Amino acid sequence: MRKVGSYVTWVVWLTVCLSLLVVPAANAYIDPGSGSLIFQVVVGAAMAASLGVRVFWKRIIGFFRRNH
């Protein structure tokens, strides 16, 4: 079981690393830190979802405020 877990981790890690290689150039002059970049990619879906929840929540609040 542990072996399977570490295999999955390795595949995820390799996928993220490969994603780093297919990127257009930009004008960055500070070191963004590979750990920081990878971390953002990993939590990206959760961030997008949380934004969705926030927007949804605001709409609900807004709906009730309008009705009062």
Added chain:
Amino acid sequence: MPPPPGDGRAAAGGTASGPAARVGGSFRDPAGFVFTRGGVLYRQVNARGAADYDLLHSSGLYDTLVGDGLLVAVEEVDVEPAAADPHRILRPERVPFISYPYEWCPGQLRDAALLTLRVQTLAMDAGMSLRDASAFNVQFLRGRPVLIDTLSFEALVEGRPWVAYRQFCQHFLAPLALASAVDVRLLGLLRTHLDGIPLDLAAALLPARTKLTPGLALHLHSHARSQQRHADAGREAAGRGAADLAGSGRFSTKAFRGLVESLRTAVTKQTWEPSPSAWRDYYAAKQSYTDAALAAKEELVGKLLADLSPRTVWDLGANTGRFSRLAAAAGATVVSLELDPSAVEVSWQQVRERSETSVLPLVADLANPSPALGWACAERDSLTARGPADAVLALALVHHLAIAGNVPLPDVARWFSQLCHALVVEWVPKDDPMVGRLLASREDIFDDYTAAAFEAALCEHFDIERREPVPGSSRVLYLLRRR
């Protein structure tokens, strides 16, 4: 008043040609740099930064940000460039006093963080993004935080994470969390860590309960673990382009906006309440003055300031800035320096609530003022190098330096002479209750702490113009001009 020499920050004129001096902290970004010539501050945009600079204008972002007072205004000028490959030369509006994050109270750091995130949100609306999120890029102008780096923007690359995420967490979120959850004195770490507090250090210092608060768990604890995990493993990939990480849609714009919003929430939750410290209650408790005495001292200081009509004033040991505001009312731009972060926080809240434009409260230990820091000791100026001010107010201060800090009076007088052209200083004699308090728990080794010795020390550098007893106390106020 004579114009302040030295860096000429307040200079409005100057010559468009002549020798250019690159500003010490402006060398990292190949897109451009800041220099002075003839006392005027300029920013050169290099050819390398041309596309992003032009996009800043053509996207309407510059107008939006400057219109909202979020970005310092610049004027494109036709002057000789200071280095090869120029695209434009800009003359930015000058900030009267450059302050550094290690001199800010938590409220100021928080407002600077929220400014940075607001700018990032507006930049994304305009198809751009911040290339850096350094707290040093924020200054306080007319009582509000403002981004001073016109070249911090780049075109938003779809799918790429935020290159400044690490820097934002190190410069803003980590120190704010430490001040909020551990101790405000940890903001002093920003003085030793000029690129922000390393996240592994912040994570180690934060109490375990912060692992249960979503914002800090994510942006500090997990983020720090990710950095450590990929410190070596990521190097190989980083060498092949992680700095330009994108990937088709791997980090969607929605995820990016979610990240910025999540950071904003995390910053907002890092609150810090000033403690009801003895310093802050100084006036309320009226320990050394009666009401009438305080009013008389105010009137006296007001008169001395009116005589001087200084453009710039440094109020040393300013407490919550009562006398700083007196100087501001007399027309000066005031830097209000105080040791106690609680007093500075209270003063900053007043600046915000009353929309004051001329008072900048800062945290400063005057027995150990900000030194020159960074590369070649030239990136961040010492406090002294940022002067001299037209006038210095040193009220109820000398006994703290001389008795609590053991600084000999001649040294105190010499330091004052380096800071200003004119000095309003209060002599607090040994029989004053506040001095008694300082001597209560220690031996009195201060035989030279006398009014005569103080005057003699001052006269080495200054001419005494006025000597006024403070009614209702045994204190004396002096007005002095530097020779």
